[in-house]
Amino acid sequence: MKDSKLHFRTPLITTPFHARTSAANKLNAWAPWAGYTTALSYSDETMEYTALRNQAGLYDLSPMVKYAITGPDALRFLNRLTLRDVSKLQPGNVHYTAWCDDAGKLIDDGTLFHLAPGRYRLCCQERHLPWLLDSAIGFDVSIEDESEKVAALSLQGPCSFAILARAGLEAAQGLKPFQLMDFAFDGGMLTISRTGFTADLGYELWTTPQAALSLWDHLMVKGADHGLRPIGTTALNMTRIEAGFMIANMDFVSATTALRPDRLRSPFDMGLEWMIDFNKGHFNGRAALKREKESGSTKWAFVGLDIEGNVEAEHALIYDNRKTEVGHITASLWSPTVKRNIALAMLRRPYHAERSGNLWVEIYALRELEYHKLMVKAQVVPRQFFNPPRRRANPPGLY
Amino acid sequence: MSRYDAIIAGGGHNGLVTACYLAKAGLKTLVVEKNDWVGGAAVSRSLYPGFTYSNCSYVSSLLRPEIMRELELPKHGLQIIPYEGGAVFTQDGGYLAMYRDHDANRREFARYSQRDAENYDRYSRDVLRHCRFIRPLLLRTPPDPTSFRPRDLSELAYIGKKLFDMPEEDIYAMIRFWTMSISDFLDEYFETPVIKAYLAVSSIIGTALGPMSPGSAYVLLHHYMGDVDGNIGAWGYARGGMGSISKALMASFVAAGGEVRTGSGVAEILISNGRATGVALANGDTFEAPMVISNMDVKRTFLKHVDEKHLPPDFVKSVKRFKIRGSSGKVNIALDGLPTFPALPPDSPCIRGDLHFTDSIERLEHAYDDWKAGRYSRDPFLDMMIPTTTDPTMTPPGKHFMSCFVQYAPPKIEGRDWTDADRDAFGQTVLNQIEQYAPGFKNLVLHAEVRTPRELEAEVGLTEGNIFQGELTFDQLLFNRPVPGYAQYRSPIDGLWMCGSSTHPGGGVMGAPGRNAAAEILRSLKKPAIMGDAYAVL
Numbered sequence: 018m019k020d021s022k023l024h025f026r027t028p029l030i031t032t033p034f035h036a037r038t039s040a041a042n043k044l045n046a047w048a049p050w051a052g053y054t055t056a057l058s059y060s061d062e063t064m065e066y067t068a069l070r071n072q073a074g075l076y077d078l079s080p081m082v083k084y085a086i087t088g089p090d091a092l093r094f095l096n097r098l099t100l101r102d103v104s105k106l107q108p109g110n111v112h113y114t115a116w117c118d119d120a121g122k123l124i125d126d127g128t129l130f131h132l133a134p135g136r137y138r139l140c141c142q143e144r145h146l147p148w149l150l151d152s153a154i155g156f157d158v159s160i161e162d163e164s165e166k167v168a169a170l171s172l173q174g175p176c177s178f179a180i181l182a183r184a185g186l187e188a189a190q191g192l193k194p195f196q197l198m199d200f201a202f203d204g205g206m207l208t209i210s211r212t213g214f215t216a217d218l219g220y221e222l223w224t225t226p227q228a229a230l231s232l233w234d235h236l237m238v239k240g241a242d243h244g245l246r247p248i249g250t251t252a253l254n255m256t257r258i259e260a261g262f263m264i265a266n267m268d269f270v271s272a273t274t275a276l277r278p279d280r281l282r283s284p285f286d287m288g289l290e291w292m293i294d295f296n297k298g299h300f301n302g303r304a305a306l307k308r309e310k311e312s313g314s315t316k317w318a319f320v321g322l323d324i325e326g327n328v329e330a331e332h333a334l335i336y337d338n339r340k341t342e343v344g345h346i347t348a349s350l351w352s353p354t355v356k357r358n359i360a361l362a363m364l365r366r367p368y369h370a371e372r373s374g375n376l377w378v379e380i381y382a383l384r385e386l387e388y389h390k391l392m393v394k395a396q397v398v399p400r401q402f403f404n405p406p407r408r409r410a411n412p413p414g415l416y
Numbered sequence: 417m418s419r420y421d422a423i424i425a426g427g428g429h430n431g432l433v434t435a436c437y438l439a440k441a442g443l444k445t446l447v448v449e450k451n452d453w454v455g456g457a458a459v460s461r462s463l464y465p466g467f468t469y470s471n472c473s474y475v476s477s478l479l480r481p482e483i484m485r486e487l488e489l490p491k492h493g494l495q496i497i498p499y500e501g502g503a504v505f506t507q508d509g510g511y512l513a514m515y516r517d518h519d520a521n522r523r524e525f526a527r528y529s530q531r532d533a534e535n536y537d538r539y540s541r542d543v544l545r546h547c548r549f550i551r552p553l554l555l556r557t558p559p560d561p562t563s564f565r566p567r568d569l570s571e572l573a574y575i576g577k578k579l580f581d582m583p584e585e586d587i588y589a590m591i592r593f594w595t596m597s598i599s600d601f602l603d604e605y606f607e608t609p610v611i612k613a614y615l616a617v618s619s620i621i622g623t624a625l626g627p628m629s630p631g632s633a634y635v636l637l638h639h640y641m642g643d644v645d646g647n648i649g650a651w652g653y654a655r656g657g658m659g660s661i662s663k664a665l666m667a668s669f670v671a672a673g674g675e676v677r678t679g680s681g682v683a684e685i686l687i688s689n690g691r692a693t694g695v696a697l698a699n700g701d702t703f704e705a706p707m708v709i710s711n712m713d714v715k716r717t718f719l720k721h722v723d724e725k726h727l728p729p730d731f732v733k734s735v736k737r738f739k740i741r742g743s744s745g746k747v748n749i750a751l752d753g754l755p756t757f758p759a760l761p762p763d764s765p766c767i768r769g770d771l772h773f774t775d776s777i778e779r780l781e782h783a784y785d786d787w788k789a790g791r792y793s794r795d796p797f798l799d800m801m802i803p804t805t806t807d808p809t810m811t812p813p814g815k816h817f818m819s820c821f822v823q824y825a826p827p828k829i830e831g832r833d834w835t836d837a838d839r840d841a842f843g844q845t846v847l848n849q850i851e852q853y854a855p856g857f858k859n860l861v862l863h864a865e866v867r868t869p870r871e872l873e874a875e876v877g878l879t880e881g882n883i884f885q886g887e888l889t890f891d892q893l894l895f896n897r898p899v900p901g902y903a904q905y906r907s908p909i910d911g912l913w914m915c916g917s918s919t920h921p922g923g924g925v926m927g928a929p930g931r932n933a934a935a936e937i938l939r940s941l942k943k944p945a946i947m948g949d950a951y952a953v954l
Contacts, residue, residue, distance in 0.1 A: 022527070023761055025513065028520040052519035120585065144522075147535040162530065274537055276544050278583045 033229035058249035065252035072244030073174030121305030168229035173219030216260030261400030318369030428456025431711025432665035433930030439672035450681025460659025477642030494664035502769030626784030692911035734899035742827035742869030742881030787824035884923025
C-alpha cells in the first residue's frame with residue numbers, strides 16, 4: 018500500500034508545477050485531467066492561443082500517462098504491443114504510434130520515446146497498465162507507471178527554440194523533429210524532445226518533480242522577452258485541431274471502455290493504417306487487422322472538414338444530400354490562423370472519398386439564447402490544416 | 417358480497433403496481449392484504465418511538481422509472497435519493513472504500529493493486545455491456561419459445577437480434593457470464609481478495625448460492641442493472657424508508673379509484689368450472705371478480721390458496737420444485753447515536769454508504785457452508801447501512817437507524833423450525849460482529865428487530881423467507897420463470913394471474929413484474945395499453 022487512506026480528501030491531485038500554475042491562473046479555471054487538476058485557461062484563452070502561434074506558450078503536460086519500459090525484451094515487447102516496427106526507432110528518437118486489442122480495435126495512440134538503448138517511455142492519454150502487463154506475458158520486460166515521477170512541460174510556438182537558446186539550452190538546436198537529447202539541469206537531468214501537439218515548432222521538456230519549479234521559473238524568466246506565457250488546455254486544444262491530431266475518448270472511444278460495439282474503431286477507421294507493419298512478426302490485433310485490410314471491411318474514415326461560413330459545428334451531424342446521416346464531427350474550430358471553419362469528423366465510407374461531393378453539416382448556432390438551425394456545405398480535406406515550414410526547419414528558426 | 421373487475425391478492429409493491437395500472441384503465445379493482453399495512457417487503461414501520469425503519473428491503477435502484485412517472489409516484493410523495501460509496505472493513509484494522517469519484521476510487525483500489533484499480537474500468541465495461549442486453553427485457557413479457565403466435569415469434573426475434581447484433585466475443589462472454597460463478601468471473605479481472613469480496617456480495621444477496629456456485633454471476637447483474645436517474649448500477653434510498661414506495665403506490669391507486677382492504681388475507685382463491693371467480697378471506701368475507709391476480713409467490717399461491725384438484729399435476733410438480741430457498745435475515749436497529757468505526761477517518765464519506773465486514777471470497781463461501789449444513793452463518797455477511805446519515809426523516813436528529821441485511825440464514829435450523837432463542841442468538845451474532853469493528857456499538861442500541869426466514873415468511877408471506885420470491889438462477893429466468901409454460905403472468909386457471917417477483921424479471925423492488933402483468937391483463941381484455949414504451953437504451 019503506497020497511498021495514504023486519506024487520499025479521498027483530495028480527489029484531484031496537483032502537478033509538480035501547481036505552485037506556479039495556480040499563481041498564474043487568474044481565472045481560477047480548472048478542469049480534471051487523468052486525476053489531476055489542470056488549468057483550462059490562465060487569463061485569456063485567445064491571447065494564450067495567439068502566443069502559441071505568434072510567440073511561445075508553456076503548457077503543463079505532467080498529467081500525461083507515462084510508462085517506463087525497460088529490460089532485455091523491451092523492444093520485442095513493444096513490437097508485440099504497438100503497430101509500428103520499433104526496431105527502426107533508434108535511441109534518441111521518438112515516434113508516434115498506436116495499439117489495438119486482439120480484435121484490432123484501437124485502445125489508444127501515443128508517443129514512444131527511445132530514451133537510451135533498451136530504455137523506452139510510452140506516453141498516452143489513458144491508463145493501460147493491465148493491458149500492458151497482459152501483453153507482456155512471456156517477455157522479460159519491466160513496465161512501470163512513471164506518471165507521477167516525471168514532470169513535463171510543453172514549450173511550443175515559433176519562438177520556442179529562441180527561448181531554449183536564451184535559457185542556456187542552445188544545444189537543442191541539433192534536434193530534428195522527433196529527436197530527443199539529455200541535458201544537465203539544476204543538479205539533475207532534463208530531457209528535451211522536439212515533439213508537441215501544436216503542429217508548430219515546439220519542444221517537450223521532461224524532468225523530475227524536484228526540478229519542476231526551477232525549470233518553470235527559468236523558462237518564464239528567459240522567455241519573457243519573447244512573450245512566453247502559460248497556456249491552458251483550451252488554447253492547446255485549438256492548436257491540436259488545426260494540427261489534425263486525435264485524442265482517445267474525444268475523437269474515438271477506446272476499446273478499453275467502449276460499451277457500444279459500433280463505437281469501436283480500427284487504425285484503418287482512424288487513418289492510422291500507415292503505422293501497421295505486417296512484416297515485423299506477431300503483434301496485438303494483427304490477424305484481425307490483416308482480415309480488415311484484405312476484406313476492405315473498414316466502415317469509417319477520420320477526416321478533416323472545411324465547412325462553409327464561420328459558425329463552429331461542434332458535435333454536429335453530417336448528411337449526404339442534406340438527408341442521409343453519414344457521420345459526425347468530433348472536434349471543431351473557427352481557426353484564427355488559417356481563417357477557415359474547420360473540423361475533425363468521422364464519416365462512413367465511401368462518403369469520405371468517392372461520395373463526398375454532397376456533404377452537409379447541421380449546425381445549431383446559439384445566438385442570444387436561441388438556436389439558429391443551419392445546414393451548410395462541407396468539403397473533405399486533409400486533417401492537417403496548419404503545417405508551416407518553421408515546424409520542420411533545421412536548424413530551427415528564432416521566430 | 418361485493419363484485420369487482422379485478423382483485424389483487426396481496427398488497428406488496430408489485431401487487432400495488434398492477435392494481436394502479438388496472439384502476440387507471442378503468443377497472444374496479446380491489447387489493448386485499450393480510451397485514452394491517454400494505455407494502456409487503458417494501459415497508460417502513462415504526463417499532464421504536466420516533467424511529468421509522470426499512471423493515472425488509474432497504475435500498476432502491478431497480479424500481480423502474482417508467483413506473484414512477486406513469487403512476488405519478490413523485491406527486492404522491494416518493495423521493496429517491498442516491499447514496500455515497502461504501503467500505504469493507506478488513507480484519508487487520510484497515511478497509512477498502514468505494515468512492516463515487518472515479519479518480520478517488522482508482523486511487524483507493526490502487527492502495528491494494530494498481531492493476532486492479534485500472535482493471536475496474538474493464539470490469540465495469542463488461543458488466544455494463546451485459547446490463548445493456550438485459551435492461552430492455554425487463555419491461556417485456558418473455559416470449560414462449562415453443563409457441564408460433566405472432567407476438568411470441570416477434571419477441572423471440574427481438575431477443576435473437578439483440579444477441580446477434582453483439583460482437584462475437586461478447587456473445588461468448590455473455591453465455592459464460594450467465595452460467596459461471598462470481599468467484600471465477602472476478603478472478604478474470606482482479607487479484608486482491610478484499611476487492612473481490614466487495615464486488616462478489618452483489619451476486620449472493622438474497623440467493624441460496626455461494627460465491628463459488630455456478631450461476632451466481634448473473635445475480636450480480638440483477639443488482640447492477642438498475643439505476644438512479646440514469647446512473648446505471650447506482651443505488652439510492654427512498655426518502656422516509658422503503659415504505660415510502662408502497663405509500664406512494666397506495667396513494668396513486670386510491671387516487672385512481674382503487675379500494676384496499678387490509679387486516680385479513682386470502683384464505684382461498686375461489687374457482688368454479690376452471691375459472692377464478694373471486695377470493696374468500698380468512699375473516700370469512702368473500703369478494704367476486706372475473707380476475708384474481710396473485711402478488712403472492714408461486715408456491716404460496718398454488719400450494720396454499722388454490723385447491724390442488726383444480727390444477728394440472730405437472731404444473732403442481734413444477735411449482736413444488738421451484739427453488740425459493742430462504743438464505744437471509746435482517747436486523748433493524750435503532751441507535752442512540754452514530755457508531756464510531758476506528759478504521760474510518762472521521763470525515764470519511766463511507767459511513768453514508770454500504771458497509772461490509774466480509775473481506776475475502778473464502779470467508780463468504782465459509783458463511784455459505786454453514787447454510788448448507790442447515791445453520792445460520794457463525795461469521796455472517798452483513799450489508800449494513802445507516803440511511804439516516806443521508807435521510808433526515810427517519811429518526812430524531814443525532815439518532816440513527818441502521819439496517820443490516822444478513823446472510824446466510826437457512827429456512828430451517830438443521831431441519832427443525834426456528835425458535836425465539838435461535839432468532840435471538842442470530843441477532844446477537846450480528847451485533848457481536850459489528851461491535852468487533854465499532855467498539856461501544858452495543859451501548860448505542862435502543863431497539864433491534866431481528867427477522868429470520870421464519871419472520872419473513874410469517875409476516876411478509878415470502879415462502880421460506882426468500883426475498884426474491886424464488887431464486888434468480890438461469891433455470892428460473894425468462895420463459896422459465898416461475899415454471900415453464902407459464903411465464904406470461906397466466907396460470908392454468910382462467911382468470912387467475914400472477915404479478916409477484918416469482919414472475920419475470922424477478923425480485924427486488926422493481927415493479928416490473930407488476931407492470932408487465934398489468935400489460936398482459938389489459939391486452940387480454942383488449943383494452944388499450946395505458947403504459948408507454950419502456951425507455952430506450954441508447
